[in-house]
């Protein structure tokens with residue numbers, strides 16, 4: 380076994396870290412306070428070629444391996460969690476279906492500008508009444524004039540209010556449940572497509588999240604992204620593995636930032652005549668979370684390695700997501716306790732870590748849903 384990253388991967392990590400330290404970290408508090416999407420940073424990330432990390436060179440991407448992409452997500456999330464969410468949406472879910480199933484014309488019109496950062500994309504699964512349960516999706520796609528008419532509302536869509544294009548999950552056969560679902564490309568400017576309310580979120584500020592409305596939107600037949608109607612859920616599974624490990628990486632990054640920040644505070648803060656870092660109960664928090672952090676990060680990189688190697692790893696990706704996001708909740712809780720009352724002040728970063736960590740619990744599968752699936756997988760295991 381060899382746990383080391385390659386020299387190329389280490390150089391890549393340093394490049395991303397430099398960018399985050401120089402451009403993003405000095406802006407984090409401002410992004411969190413204003414909750415505005417930092418378009419200039421987006422353009423910079425695009426200019427550095429990061430938006431095309433997982434896409435073929437022929438379309439302007441860099442076709443990076445899975446481990447390298449995970450290094451990127453981990454380093455990016457050390458800056459602003461919200462901005463990282465907007466960027467990861469573009470790299471992964473927002474462009475995946477277009478890249479995999481789009482015609483050459485669609486790829487030139489949508490994927491190429493998305494990689495350059497000129498067009499913003501997103502994915503639309505969630506509706507008011509259905510999140511974890513995709514079988515509850517009510518957005519309808521009805522065949523008409525060689526294309527499809529889409530009608531329904533999507534909720535909680537990252538990048539939604541500013542999206543130039545979106546991949547929409549809709550049912551072509553409501554009686555078929557999960558087997559009636561397909562993905563459709565909808566582009567800004569078509570009749571009947573509009574943005575609804577923007578959601579005022581607890582955390583992950585800087586990524587704009589909201590509702591999208593499809594009121595009898597007609598799209599041509601080639602906008603059905605897949606080999607035929609009804610295959611949507613099957614295709615989702617492939618990209619979900621990467622999304623889950625990406626979320627685990629972001630959780631590790633937030634936990635690490637929170638703990639490092641708390642360490643500086645513990646060394647500087649004096650109580651009862653000595654720095655609080657000298658007290659055993661404070662040291663125990665660092666010892667426990669160092670171990671949990673290492674375990675979570677190792678699990679996440681192992682899952683990434685399994686995806687890269689083409690191995691069956693649905694359970695490992697769920698384990699990585701479940702463990703890292705729970706580790707992160709515990710880390711931001713304990714780190715904020717080390718800050719005492721100051722953890723409650725917006726002048727200090729601990730309250731931001733605390734709020735941002737909550738978001739990671741939901742996307743890519745809620746804790747309970749992953750537990751259900753993993754419990755069932757364990758019972759089937761040999």
Ligand SMILES: Cc1cc2nc3c(=O)[nH]c(=O)nc-3n(C[C@H](O)[C@H](O)[C@H](O)COP(=O)(O)OP(=O)(O)OC[C@H]3O[C@@H](n4cnc5c(N)ncnc54)[C@H](O)[C@@H]3O)c2cc1C
Nearest residue numbers: 502503504505509510511512535536537741742745747748
């Ligand atoms: C900031 C943010 C950004 C998002 N961005 C997007 C996006 O870009 N696109 C998109 O489509 N969606 C997006 N979502 C939505 C996200 O994917 C959903 O929140 C998620 O799928 C969970 O669905 P839900 O919120 O409807 O919860 P529900 O599915 O209603 O679940 C509620 C609770 O019930 C539990 N539960 C559900 N089923 C079971 C079960 N079988 N057994 C035990 N417990 C269960 C869940 O674990 C949870 O605790 C975003 C959400 C947030 C918070």
